[in-house]
Amino acid sequence: MDSSSSTLLLSPPLSLKDQRDNGYVTFDSSLLRKQPKIPREFHWPHRDLVYAQEELREPLIDLQGFFLGDPVQTKQAADLIKDACLNHGFFQVINHGVHDNLIRAAHDHLNAFFNLPITQKLKARRIPGNMWGYSGAHADRFSSKLPWKETLSFGFHENTHQPIVVNYFTSLLGEDFEHTGFVYQRYCKAMKELSLVIMELLAISLGIDRLHYKRFFQDSNSIMRCNYYPPCQEPSRTLGTGPHCDPTSLTILHQDEVGGLEVYAHKEWKTVRPRSDAFVINIGDTFTALSNGRYKSCLHRAVVNSYRERRSLAFFLCPKEDKVVRPPEDLMGTEGLRKYPDFTWTNLLEFTQNHYRADDATLQSFSHWFLSSKQP
Numbered sequence: 001m002d003s004s005s006s007t008l009l010l011s012p013p014l015s016l017k018d019q020r021d022n023g024y025v026t027f028d029s030s031l032l033r034k035q036p037k038i039p040r041e042f043h044w045p046h047r048d049l050v051y052a053q054e055e056l057r058e059p060l061i062d063l064q065g066f067f068l069g070d071p072v073q074t075k076q077a078a079d080l081i082k083d084a085c086l087n088h089g090f091f092q093v094i095n096h097g098v099h100d101n102l103i104r105a106a107h108d109h110l111n112a113f114f115n116l117p118i119t120q121k122l123k124a125r126r127i128p129g130n131m132w133g134y135s136g137a138h139a140d141r142f143s144s145k146l147p148w149k150e151t152l153s154f155g156f157h158e159n160t161h162q163p164i165v166v167n168y169f170t171s172l173l174g175e176d177f178e179h180t181g182f183v184y185q186r187y188c189k190a191m192k193e194l195s196l197v198i199m200e201l202l203a204i205s206l207g208i209d210r211l212h213y214k215r216f217f218q219d220s221n222s223i224m225r226c227n228y229y230p231p232c233q234e235p236s237r238t239l240g241t242g243p244h245c246d247p248t249s250l251t252i253l254h255q256d257e258v259g260g261l262e263v264y265a266h267k268e269w270k271t272v273r274p275r276s277d278a279f280v281i282n283i284g285d286t287f288t289a290l291s292n293g294r295y296k297s298c299l300h301r302a303v304v305n306s307y308r309e310r311r312s313l314a315f316f317l318c319p320k321e322d323k324v325v326r327p328p329e330d331l332m333g334t335e336g337l338r339k340y341p342d343f344t345w346t347n348l349l350e351f352t353q354n355h356y357r358a359d360d361a362t363l364q365s366f367s368h369w370f371l372s373s374k375q376p
Helices: 071-087 100-114 118-124 164-173 175-206 212-216 285-290 329-335 345-354 362-373
Strands: 090-094 133-136 150-156 222-229 241-244 250-255 261-265 268-271 279-283 300-302 310-317
Touching: 071 090, 071 175, 100 150, 100 175, 100 222, 100 250, 100 310, 118 133, 118 150, 118 164, 150 164, 150 175, 164 175, 175 212, 175 222, 175 250, 175 310, 285 345, 285 362, 345 362
Parallel strands: none
Antiparallel strands: 090 279, 133 150, 150 222, 222 310, 241 300, 250 279, 250 310, 261 268, 261 300
């Protein structure tokens, strides 16, 4: 989700060519692109900018057999997932059941939003302490190692009373965005359905009750994020998203044709070639805890380039806030000692929003913080 370093923003970065409204710092890429050099707040250390030399070549996981109820093909898919999750926590799925037209519409509405003037986008700006809203480079939260991107985040959960995503868009941006809200309402519903399929396959791959994780996430409250990475005049100095593992449970990402996603696998950074017919899946810290550390949370980053904009759609599956994150008993029977304490998603969310900027050690740092905070 957010990138590395634990430095929270204490004051607005003064060298940014920003606009301020009641102290809120904005990242206006249309202004920054006209400067010959990027502001120092966007500079990342050399260790994070190591160039990826090779493409990650992992087998695509075909879900068609699972949907058809074929036990042999389902086991083959689960075995491929197990191998990926034991190594780096990243894989891609095809024949996933999400219609091309829905994916295309979600990208079209992403384009429409990020092409708005900054004054319009700021109508949906993120309020400090709130997960939802528009953010430019996370400059409202951090003062250094800023990511070269804009994001729009909103929540999703299923209910029978009102379309939560539609209401979000119309309440902030007006009735003109009702259709946008309906598109993302449908997209989030499709992502939720796909996430439960992945959870069933993850359970099969771990050799536990195949419905355990599916039941656990049935009433999930999840996060949808639209990402926009503008062209950058000095791409060798910055990152679109810094190296980090997602603190959430599972990420389902659809990237456009530009490319820029990179995964740390086999002890080096690897590029991930975009595929319009595939979703990128990666394990997050919460699922690492749910598997008692067996499955790795995926370390990844996003790079930018000088010439082209890049866009992606990310759905983050999260447990319902008050559910206790604990490995299943039938997994613990073979695993022995617990590697992480019991916690809720609310606990981890508070840590990453108020105390720590997500990186490759978030779960370990959170465990120490959480256990120490419970001491009398």
